[in-house]
Amino acid sequence: MQTDEGPIRCPQCGQQVPRETQYVTWCDKCEWNVDPTGPTEQVPAWRQQLDHRLAATLYAELERGAIQRPGWDAARIAAYALSAGLLLLPLAGLLGGIAMLVFYRPLWLSALLSVIPLGLALTLRPRANCLPPDTRLVYRQQAPLLFALLDKIAAAVGTKPVSAVALDAAPNLYYTRVGWRFMPVVGIGLPLWAALRPQERVAVLAHELGHGKNGDTRHGWVVGSAMTILDELEETFSEQPLDEYRQELIYATEANTGPSVITRLVNATVGGAVRAVKWLLTRIDLRSGQRAEYLADRRAAEIAGSEETARALEKLVLSETSYRALERAVRFGSDVEPLQAVTRAIGQVPAREIDRRLRVSRLRDTRIDATHPPTNLRAKLIRTKPAASALVVLGTDESRAIDRELAGPAEAVLTELRSELR
Ligand SMILES: [Zn+2]
Ligand SMILES: [Zn+2]
Structure with missing residues (x-):
């Protein structure tokens, strides 16, 4: 506990600053000790500079009053377009599955095969927003x-x-x-x-x-649904606990490692592409x-x-x-x-x-x-x-x-x- 209740001199600039016991003691002139715990994650200096510049340009844009009509800026249109493309995936699955059932014979085979596109449509289908259960x-x-x-x-x-x-x-x-x-x-x-x-x-x-x-919630729903699709795809095309288990099984039985190589190749290409699209969508949307x-x-x-x-x-x-x-x-x-x-x-x-x-x-x-x-x-x-x-x-x-x-x-x-x- 501090016994001296009086102000102290800032060790950085010499200004008198009030000594706090319950809160942080800091200097409002030179900002000594303003953030004693520091940010939780360390960002490289170039990223920090870039982010500062982007935040500053966005702020300047708004201060000038350059944006009059909310809702339709370039970033938002791009996010919509990208999301709409992704939302076509479950639709394509659904239509593909139906087409297979209608046009492909024998029926037992088409029924069997249509499980794949229909399953895809079902997994990637857009969902309605719901509230957390504890509300x-x-x-x-x-x-x-x-x-x-x-x-x-x-x-x-x-x-x-x-x-x-x-x-x-x-x-x-x-x-x-x-x-x-x-x-x-x-x-x-x-x-x-x-x-x-x-x-x-x-x-x-x-x-x-x-x-x-x-219209931010409509936008949020469209981008959110696209993001869910990307999450599903990412999960499918990335290293799974099951993959590792399978790998261990393969090592244990000293069997051919062939399928694992294919899995890895698909994971690297499709999974990589999915991650890239997700990164892009996140960045555009945040802006x-x-x-x-x-x-x-x-x-x-x-x-x-x-x-x-x-x-x-x-x-x-x-x-x-x-x-x-x-x-x-x-x-x-x-x-x-x-x-x-x-x-x-x-x-x-x-x-x-x-x-x-x-x-x-x-x-x-x-x-x-x-x-x-x-x-x-x-x-x-x-x-x-x-x-x-x-x-x-x-x-x-x-x-x-x-x-x-x-x-x-x-x-x-x-x-x-x-x-x-x-
Ligand atoms: Zn100071
Ligand atoms: Zn808000």
Whole structure:
């Protein structure tokens, strides 16, 4: 424990910096010790430079206002085209199998042979989105105030009203479309929800519904389905545990290693091609995905107000902290409700610590393969645009009333978390 509570001198530039006991002691002038743990994975310097440059060009593009119409940029069109090509594979399998059954005789042989293309079609078929099993669904009649708010935001954004809200214990909010009827669902992670102030809640919800308006979920489903096909193919054409087992069996019996060579050859060529396409699709899609995040932020600022949206984004650097606070409250119990404990813990984080984490986000998250652009750039972009005032406003009392509506299902989520942590 530190006994001296006074400030210390930064060992790098000599500036006086406050000594922290609960948080990291760092220098805001030269950024000494700003990121004491460092990034989890080491990226080579050239990759870092390239990623920084790509992040900077994307940011500059948006700051200039070069992108007016969301949804159709070159990266997105390329991702769609590539995915559509892949989605033809199961269709080709299905048509091939049917053609075989119709035109090929004798029937017993064609039935036998059609198993291959039909099996391919079945394995690679696109699937409807579904929600993780540990979510609690909340419907309109259970939470009229929450849905009234969501309807207001959806109308302002210009997207379909939400069918259900999915509650869970993750420090995250999301938007998705579920099932073959593509029902719009907003996912609310309780710890992050508890950490947000009323108008910040509006901002985050508007961001998520903005994804619905910009067609990001449709895009996500098409690319996701193509990715599933690539995953299946990769699994088929890569070294399997079974392959190794077979190999050992071959060695053990000293039999001919012929089939193994063929397997390896196919794995190397087809498997290699599959991996290359997957790499390409991931890269293109991430570029377009980061742009989509900026555009959803822009829409959120128009609806919830610029300043509140920027502040909500900055709060995202405390997502993990909110989850840990919830975990602590659930595990050890406290004098207040677990979610109130989260609100309190987040309220106690000093502005200086948030500033430090934002700087860390700039240092670490510029990677173009991160799903979201760096938080500090997202907030900065909102602040550089002319300030917008809020179209949808959520008062403190209204926000509390929404929490009361969610109390029942939230308790169920917390009970599940409690049993998981045990
Ligand atoms: Zn310093
Ligand atoms: Zn988003």
